[in-house]
Amino acid sequence: MAKIDLDKMLEKVKATQWSLADIDWDAPGAELITYEQWPKLKDFMADLMWIEHVGARAFAAMSRKAPTETLRQMYSYFHAEEQRHANAEMALMKRWGMLEGDVIPEPNVNLRLVIEWLDRYADDMPFYILGAVIPMLEIALDGALCTFLLETVADPVCHQAFERINDDESRHLGVGFTVMEMQGHNKTTIGIIKMIAPIVDPRLLLGIASYVPLLNKMRDNIMDMGLPEEKLYAAMRKFEKIGGRTADGRRNPWYQIIQTHGKFVVNRSNRFYHAPVDAAVKLTGLIPRRMLPAVPSWVKELTWQPTA
Amino acid sequence: MTDTKSSPAPSKLEKENPASVIIIGAGFAGLGMAIRLQQAGVTDIVILERANDVGGTWRDNQYPGAACDIPSNLYSYSFAPNPDWSRSFSGSGEILDYIHHLMKEFQLQRYVRCGKNVVDVIFDEKSALWKATTSEGEVFTGRAAVMAQGPLSNAGFPDIDGIEDFKGHKIHSARWDHDYDFRGKKVAVIGTGASAIQIIPELVKEVDHLTVFQRTPGWVMPRPDFETPDWNKKLFRKMPAAQAALRQVLFLAHESMALAVIWSSPLTRLAERLGRWHLRNQVKDKWLRRQLSPSYRIGCKRVLVSNEYYPALQRKNCKLITWPMYKISHKGIRTVEGVEHQFDCIVFATGFEVSNAGTPFPVKGLGGRLLDDEWSGGAQAYKSINVAGYPNLFFMFGPNSGPGHNSALVYMESQLDYAVKGIKKILDGDLRTLDVKPKAQTQHNNAIQKRLAKTNWNSGCMSWYLTADGFNATMYPGFATQYANQMKTFEEDDYMVVPAA
Ligand SMILES: Cc1cc2nc3c(=O)[nH]c(=O)nc-3n(C[C@H](O)[C@H](O)[C@H](O)COP(=O)(O)OP(=O)(O)OC[C@H]3O[C@@H](n4cnc5c(N)ncnc54)[C@H](O)[C@@H]3O)c2cc1C
Ligand SMILES: [Fe+2]
Numbered sequence: 001m002a003k004i005d006l007d008k009m010l011e012k013v014k015a016t017q018w019s020l021a022d023i024d025w026d027a028p029g030a031e032l033i034t035y036e037q038w039p040k041l042k043d044f045m046a047d048l049m050w051i052e053h054v055g056a057r058a059f060a061a062m063s064r065k066a067p068t069e070t071l072r073q074m075y076s077y078f079h080a081e082e083q084r085h086a087n088a089e090m091a092l093m094k095r096w097g098m099l100e101g102d103v104i105p106e107p108n109v110n111l112r113l114v115i116e117w118l119d120r121y122a123d124d125m126p127f128y129i130l131g132a133v134i135p136m137l138e139i140a141l142d143g144a145l146c147t148f149l150l151e152t153v154a155d156p157v158c159h160q161a162f163e164r165i166n167d168d169e170s171r172h173l174g175v176g177f178t179v180m181e182m183q184g185h186n187k188t189t190i191g192i193i194k195m196i197a198p199i200v201d202p203r204l205l206l207g208i209a210s211y212v213p214l215l216n217k218m219r220d221n222i223m224d225m226g227l228p229e230e231k232l233y234a235a236m237r238k239f240e241k242i243g244g245r246t247a248d249g250r251r252n253p254w255y256q257i258i259q260t261h262g263k264f265v266v267n268r269s270n271r272f273y274h275a276p277v278d279a280a281v282k283l284t285g286l287i288p289r290r291m292l293p294a295v296p297s298w299v300k301e302l303t304w305q306p307t308a
Numbered sequence: 309m310t311d312t313k314s315s316p317a318p319s320k321l322e323k324e325n326p327a328s329v330i331i332i333g334a335g336f337a338g339l340g341m342a343i344r345l346q347q348a349g350v351t352d353i354v355i356l357e358r359a360n361d362v363g364g365t366w367r368d369n370q371y372p373g374a375a376c377d378i379p380s381n382l383y384s385y386s387f388a389p390n391p392d393w394s395r396s397f398s399g400s401g402e403i404l405d406y407i408h409h410l411m412k413e414f415q416l417q418r419y420v421r422c423g424k425n426v427v428d429v430i431f432d433e434k435s436a437l438w439k440a441t442t443s444e445g446e447v448f449t450g451r452a453a454v455m456a457q458g459p460l461s462n463a464g465f466p467d468i469d470g471i472e473d474f475k476g477h478k479i480h481s482a483r484w485d486h487d488y489d490f491r492g493k494k495v496a497v498i499g500t501g502a503s504a505i506q507i508i509p510e511l512v513k514e515v516d517h518l519t520v521f522q523r524t525p526g527w528v529m530p531r532p533d534f535e536t537p538d539w540n541k542k543l544f545r546k547m548p549a550a551q552a553a554l555r556q557v558l559f560l561a562h563e564s565m566a567l568a569v570i571w572s573s574p575l576t577r578l579a580e581r582l583g584r585w586h587l588r589n590q591v592k593d594k595w596l597r598r599q600l601s602p603s604y605r606i607g608c609k610r611v612l613v614s615n616e617y618y619p620a621l622q623r624k625n626c627k628l629i630t631w632p633m634y635k636i637s638h639k640g641i642r643t644v645e646g647v648e649h650q651f652d653c654i655v656f657a658t659g660f661e662v663s664n665a666g667t668p669f670p671v672k673g674l675g676g677r678l679l680d681d682e683w684s685g686g687a688q689a690y691k692s693i694n695v696a697g698y699p700n701l702f703f704m705f706g707p708n709s710g711p712g713h714n715s716a717l718v719y720m721e722s723q724l725d726y727a728v729k730g731i732k733k734i735l736d737g738d739l740r741t742l743d744v745k746p747k748a749q750t751q752h753n754n755a756i757q758k759r760l761a762k763t764n765w766n767s768g769c770m771s772w773y774l775t776a777d778g779f780n781a782t783m784y785p786g787f788a789t790q791y792a793n794q795m796k797t798f799e800e801d802d803y804m805v806v807p808a809a
Pocket of ligand 1: 334356357425426460705716
């Protein structure tokens, strides 16, 4: 992945759009989902859909904070595109009979906490922090989950949808890594320290407290479905490799923070990390749903319907 | 709208004897010009108007809710006050009535030639006459010419693929279709600018469902609108001085807004707080509020005023969509979140084609020079009204004459009086040409652009005030009072004068 020209990329993004209506959701193939697959796939899809949606909200925050008009527009497109992925995944769930009535599946508690945090604080976070976390979420979760899905599900419509989703996703990553490098470019030590300073911001600590268990929780879910843990880790290592391919990228302190954390996640023998985090996952699992605040209204914009 | 750039029919026929003045456009500017000329003793006037009636903006913009957003007492001519304004901000129909009243009161009908769509304006050096050719090939000539074709008179459509493919009904806000029955319909409004925020509260009451497509949210201020009590109208009729005094107060109130709107000042912050308060007060949902929050400095684009807009958006049958649009299909609008939003009717409240880097039709001056070429990098003029190389030609709402904070007609009055002075010099002094010196024009523009650099308009947002390259050829960087002072004096030294042979 070479560094990309953002203006050209924006043109390309604008010129290559698609809609749910471009896919025939009633085409044959839904029967290829096996009886054993179905229940696990249902949970998996719900998680995936919510992660897309969380990514969408984060891009919305980045659009607000973007340092240039090009990036402002770019992220407002990415915001909508992630929403489209969530919508398309919901349409797949609908096709596979996984939506009870027409209701949106409930997000798991860890996702709920992340949604809550995003709603409250994402717009206040510095651009460069979101700019490092989002590629990680995209590459690790989106990337690993999607590949796995395509390996296990035979339904051609699913493949059709993900071909388009992955096209979008690869552009998101391209831009994401380019921006991460831009943020590290020409940074002096003082500049770098300034970039790290917000880590003591209690709002950010809350965010970390909801992001960290989410990763472990997703690891558990994925293993439940039969995805070898290694695949998730391989995806996370990709973040380390691509993000660190240039000196500018490596100079970005948030790249360093995120990738170091990634190493913790990957290293199962690191008990100091995993014991408390796994405990946190268990603990959050105990939070009764009714204690969680009402979902913000942006969540209600999700739809599986190609037309409105 | 009519294709103003098409070439004229081959057979040119001279319509009438040369007039003293030909005026293109019968809106506030063109008619005001005729009134002021008439009052100065010039009555040999021809006004060319492409539509079948006078009125310009207020003839075209008859959409539900159309109204001025400057108080009527200020949005009218001081030389023709109207004591009968029914509200502080009059509706479009009432403003059009006022224009028709001007027609009668000053007997302007005799000057107006309707159905004359001007397609080019050329200075004929042999006769030293301006020649305006219409799409029918008729030619009207005059010793002086006034460009009063309106800054916002050509409907503009958004740059989206597939507009032609839509099979439902399409309406542009500036060409309202009064025969279309909105009841029971699913309707889209594209745009959230000055026209849209007036249309939406009215339309939402009629349609089955309304979807509003927003690209950039604007600053919306509360609007102090009320009906004029009867005693008030009586007072104004008996004591015009009272109305003149109110006009002065309103004028000063709007002048003070310049401090908030034009430059970044503590007042800008105050105005932004008022805007944010208005939003918080009227919109409870946090996400909707976020969608409606402008991310640019107030004044960078036109400030909107409405008490009804935010409540309308929150009605059960209304929805705001902020996803980027990428295509119009035969059934509706496709947005990037993957949904095709289907409609019976799309209302384009997308404003106007603004020629801030060119002219709406060819204008040829001395030596065949083409104004479109000279302005391709951004329009420029001397005091907004004359352009070097185009003698005896006067521009209404020319480059850098735009008011951001005050009534357009206040600015217009100073332009009219300036043009009268110039035209009188040509006619009374029997001049062949009165042409501004290039140097005077350059000096004027250097000063203007220097001052513009410090304004909110040039603070980084995209708006129709700026050309694609960000050149501001539209707005006047200062108070209306400063503008009036600029226009008060006619510096003869800045002009080259050639007497008739
Ligand atoms: C919806 C709307 C609301 C507005 N509200 C306000 C407000 O509240 N306050 C304010 O100060 N300003 C407002 N304005 C700005 C408004 O345009 C001016 O105030 C003023 O009306 C302009 O007058 P005009 O005569 O210059 O142009 P117009 O009113 O546009 O008149 C131009 C005339 O020229 C004719 N014409 C154009 N091209 C040709 C041609 N080639 N040949 C022959 N004739 C031609 C047109 O048909 C038209 O009749 C508003 C504008 C719009 C569109
Ligand atoms: Fe995604």
